[in-house]
């Protein structure tokens with residue numbers, strides 16, 4: 001155990017301040033200190049991807065990053081995707097294709113897909129599968145997830161929208 | 170899918186649960202926040218088998234934030250052992266080891282502290298002195314004379330043994346032209362949900378009851394906690410308004426719940442125990458069947474299957490939860506989809522130094538199907554028949570339904586040849602064969618797999634009595650309560666937690682269909698265990714049959730009552746009244762009608778407008794019972810167990826790299842008949858997901874133990890879960906043979922993908938490597954195993 005430190009992390013645009021032990025992971029910070037339980041804990045050793053969030057716009061496994069390392073940075077989580085009642089196009093297409101069952105992998109899957117579409121607005125099916133290969137789903141067999149991502153990409157292209165739901169830094 | 174008779178059934182309505190998950194608003198057990206909640210950490214044994222000479226928690230109690238530290242002795246003093254499902258009075262199972270540890274990772278002490286970190290820190294201050302004993306990691310070694318015994322009071326490591334013979338097995342084997350015989354190994358793996366097991370428990374001093382939230386899928390949980398804590402079951406409230414992050418049969422958590430509820434009662438403080446991944450893998454009691462099979466199939470010259478002899482040794486782990494009962498489940502479909510005239514089935518459940526076996530998707534039907542389909546492939550090779558042809562010759566024909574199998578089940582309905590044909594058409598099978606021949610001539614190892622499979626659905630656990638005569642379950646009920654309020658709005662209460670099968674959506678579809686409203690208008694809530702709704706959670710592919718039947722039954726009771734009220738007010742006989750489009754009116758269309766909401770208002774507020782003998786209000790419970798159930802097995806071990814039988818055929822296409830042993834999918838085709846699908850997206854999702862878990866079982870997943878009992882697969886770097894790169898795009902075609910036991914013709918569907926895929930992928934890989942003389946008899950087919958088999962094949 002070490003002395004607690006004060007950290008301030010902007011989560012979905014809102015600053016969150018907390019006293020944390022140096023060993024507190026960003027994942028636990030989000031869940032316990034920020035009270036945002038949408039980001040889930042699957043393995044805590046960097047394999048399953050359920051804890052995926054964006055830190056300064058880059059996809060990160062929040063179980064492998066310490067809260068103190070994220071001090072002063074911008075974090076984007078599943079809770080930031082929708083605008084009020086209006087769902088993000090990825091959420092819409094996941095819903096349409098029923099790209100989930102128990103929902104446990106879903107927040108991490110959405111953030112990983114979001115990250116992909118930011119980098120590559122027109123991915124092929126193989127590219128989608130490759131981009132999601134670091135996110136395990138035990139329920140769906142991935143078929144409907146891949147369909148959902150491809151359709152979201154098409155919808156975003158059509159509306160010429162950027163996939164950004166992230167608040168501007 | 171064309172489905173003219175229904176407006177909402179079989180339609181792809183929006184899955185209502187999805188919205189909360191997509192917006193990060195799922196509520197899993199780890200998301201529950203109670204004021205002042207404490208956390209639990211458990212000290213794990215480093216030894217697979219050892220006597221506990223002494224244990225001292227005094228220093229741990231003095232650590233910062235620590236509220237309580239206990240050992241197995243506390244549990245042995247204050248609680249009863251956890252109920253086991255076999256009759257083993259001398260195998261005593263507690264959440265923490267008492268005098269002896271029986272697997273690496275077994276808990277020996279628990280600390281309650283203000284945070285999980287503080288509790289884990291305090292574990293370092295617990296002093297335990299062990300005397301190591303020789304450990305057993307192999308079930309056959311555990312049966313050998315002189316083997317160390319895990320439970321000396323029980324006297325041996327054999328938890329159960331039994332045998333059944335249905336029909337003239339010896340005669341059929343004598344008459345056979347050919348007998349194929351093999352030994353098969355089905356390795357330990359499981360559902361491995363991404364959410365580990367967790368429990369939150371809190372003594373509620375205001376209501377004087379124990380509140381429990383657990384990420385479970387365990388029938389009769391209140392009864393179990395009641396037994397362990399010696400506390401009345403009506404003062405234990407299990408909350409069902411909780412989302413479970415995947416279960417697939419595996420989330421039972423008997424000992425975890427027993428420990429957490431004990432600690433909550435003892436401290437009278439809210440607390441939670443959330444397993445970390447290591448605890449979940451090594452000590453979560455979540456491993457599936459772990460079997461050695463000796464199998465023999467008797468055949469005629471023309472490939473007709475005459476008789477099956479099957480013996481299994483199942484490694485059930487250190488204590489006996491529900492897992493070993495998986496040996497008997499396959500009796501409900503012992504011959505699969507084939508006309509096999511007689512069967513001898515025998516088995517042993519053996520205890521070893523591993524974490525407990527628990528159910529996994531299909532309750533043992535997947536290993537059984539692996540055996541049947543391996544035998545079919547072997548028989549085809551032996552008799553020089555085509556692998557599709559030998560199956561076709563033995564499939565139960567459509568005109569034979571209802572079809573009585575030797576072990577007593579009557580399969581309800583099906584058209585197996587039609588489904589097989591659809592699978593072959595989907596795969597463009599002749600083209601596939603041409604492609605394979607061409608690729609082979611270029612030296613590529615291309616394999617086409619084929620497997621057929623029966624998925625028993627509807628869950629009737631009468632077969633438990635075959636392994637434990639004291640376990641007399643001839644009733645597996647599911648209840649639903651439908652209420653209509655004074656404004657005519659409908660709410661349905663169901664009695665179990667969400668584990669991902671979108672039951673709230675199904676409930677809304679059924680109500681929409683019967684009440685002729687839109688599904689969005691129906692509210693669905695999950696009532697707790699004290700609300701009086703008999704419920705067994707989603708096990709045995711039961712809910713599309715059982716829950717929809719319950720909701721339908723309750724809705725029809727409501728409608729019947731409303732019809733009587735309407736008739737009373739219209740001054741006509743209730744028989745002459747019908748309901749459609751929100752209005753009760755005379756069947757001949759004459760006269761005015763009464764709106765649904767008006768009738769609801771009368772039922773709630775206007776006694777003077779109701780038939781005099783009628784109870785006020787609109788609230789009806791209906792309890793669905795398993796069709797054809799209500800009986801225990803007869804003396805010969807025959808029974809009608811599961812009521813409805815789903816059928817699938819899978820055709821995977823693989824390429825194996827003979828230098829690396831890597832298997833790559835070129836395609837995956839599946840044909841599937843689960844009767845009327847209530848929601849096609851939900852059905853497809855479960856089939857795809859089951860196939861992915863089946864591919865995992867076939868190629869990657871295994872809980873590995875070293876010879877000294879140390880557990881080697883405790884992380885996702887050692888236990889490999891397939892990702893989107895390993896699972897191919899899956900192409901699927903549906904066939905609908907309506908189930909006769911359900912008003913909409915539904916059957917179950919959640920298990921079939923996993924029941925079929927391991928057998929199908931084994932068939933594909935063997936086919937790919939058959940030019941190299943490879944026979945597949947063991948899963949998972951890891952690169953190391955395949956390279957060894959290729960090496961052996963070359964030497965032969």
Ligand code: FES
Nearest residue numbers: 042043044049063
């Ligand atoms: S919880 Fe972070 S990768 Fe699994």
Ligand code: FES
Nearest residue numbers: 101105137138139
């Ligand atoms: S939806 Fe359950 S793990 Fe992906």
